[in-house]
Amino acid sequence: MIVNVMKNPLIRKFLVFCSIVIAAAAFSSGFLQMNHDLSFLYSINKYFWAVFIQAFPFVLGGAFISAYISKINSGGTKRKWFDNFLKRNRLAPFVVSILFPSCDCSSSVIFAGMLKNGVSFSSSITYYLVAPLLNPIVILSTFFAFPGDAKMIVSRIFIGIIISILVPIILCRIFRDPVKVLIHSHANEHSHHEEGCSCGCSHHPYKESIFISAGRELIHVLPFVIGGILASSVFQTFFPKEAFSFSKSGSAVIIQTFMMMAAAFVLSVCATSDAFIAASFRGFLSSGSILAFLLLGPMIDIKNGIVLSSYFKKRFVVLLTVSVFVVTFILSIVFSYLIFR
């Protein structure tokens, strides 16, 4: 029995991999006891687990919503009105964002789920961009971080909505066939494998349990979520937010805005707490650059970029990032002159 199991090349590969991991762990353990200064590992580890533990329920929730949309699209439930509402009503992204609050970790998963199941390209992108900004906890944290500063709170929501409408208009002109932006895979496109496939996949979302569908989504996206959080943990450790504050008072608003947007992209701070970090820059950076930080972070950052690349082709992810960046930059500069002058 054991000999038969050992003959399996994948099991052999896995055992070799486990041996390497154990050997590396033992070596690093001994290495650390030799008083090398590797305290950055503590920082990466703590940051990673904090963000991962917090993101896990939201990613799982996103996977369940995506599975549910897939189920109603395939006729697995009688909620046809919801299907019609999602596909035909232009206000659907905003209503869904308010009814099912999600953060930036889960909105990527739901975005892909919407697009796979026939929700229009522009509505799906609008949902992805606006959902984290309309999350009640995000609004509440902005309210607490900027007490009495109604301009900042309202601007974050209002300009966020404008960006979520403008960016899809740009992307719809570039990508005429939205389905082509998705990476073709078993996890993404069941319709290509309806019958007669020998791979053993289950291809009938309306027949299977919602736990199985959600599990498939979760397992698909989990390595990318982990990779994204690890990347942002490394950036958080080696590029603390003060590294971006050389654009202090005196430098042009344009430079400040650009630097704050770069900080939001690289640091990948959670949408529910970024307002407090932004508030710590108040007093020596312009309000417009702080607003740019608050707008860009929940919409796109290095973590979300990696998660999106699990569903979408690189060209789409890059153009989405660039268009969000450019539109946010222009609107932040314009509104900072109109509102915060």
Added chain:
Amino acid sequence: MINRKYRLIHYIESAILSLYSIIFLILIVSGKISEFIHPRYIIILAAASIAGIIISIKRFKEKSISHHHGKPLLRISLMIFPLFLAFVSRNMKADFSESAGGKEINVDKSVSYGFGKNDDMLEYRNKELIVLTDDNFLKVTQDIYDNPKLYLDKKITYTGTVMKKKFSGRKDELAVVRMVMVCCAADLAPSGFICRYDNAYEIENNSWQTITGIITVETSSDGDFPLLRILDVRHAEKPDQEYLYPF
């Protein structure tokens, strides 16, 4: 053969998912979860962990399996890597004087948490000895930062952790702070006061101390800011609730 390969990958991925779910549940039951995330997320994390275990069980029972294209070994390695990282850094301890979640600390730039309405604070402004507790710590410290002159020469006592970073290059300076969590440990930020104490060198960095001091006000180009002149320092035990949560 291909089917067996995908089945094995399917089982390994399911096992890793259940392992993470179990780890999260153990952290919740042991109470250590509050070191990582805000308590308001604990209920949804517990629900998600239970859902994760149910998903894993259902995936183990699944007859027709799903699989993901790409490099399975790379996917599995990425999913396992955080466990490896946790194992390697398990004996390391936080040094709040240098970093918290990787971010540099500046206690003098007190971040507002939306507290400190004037009417509520009269009670503290009129006291000669202000005692800071978990409940009033954030709102009182914020009011002191906002209106330092109203608290001039008043005594204050509280328990916090020591940060021995050189704030203005003086050897007698240290800060006694509580770490504040808004969302998770990645956004931990200090709240407290920079203190001056002649025997600052005697106090261990990152240790918990109960201090009593007098509020003084220093003026710089940025305006007035409060400083404490320490009168008494006593070693304290780490409190059950290590962090403060503004909302």
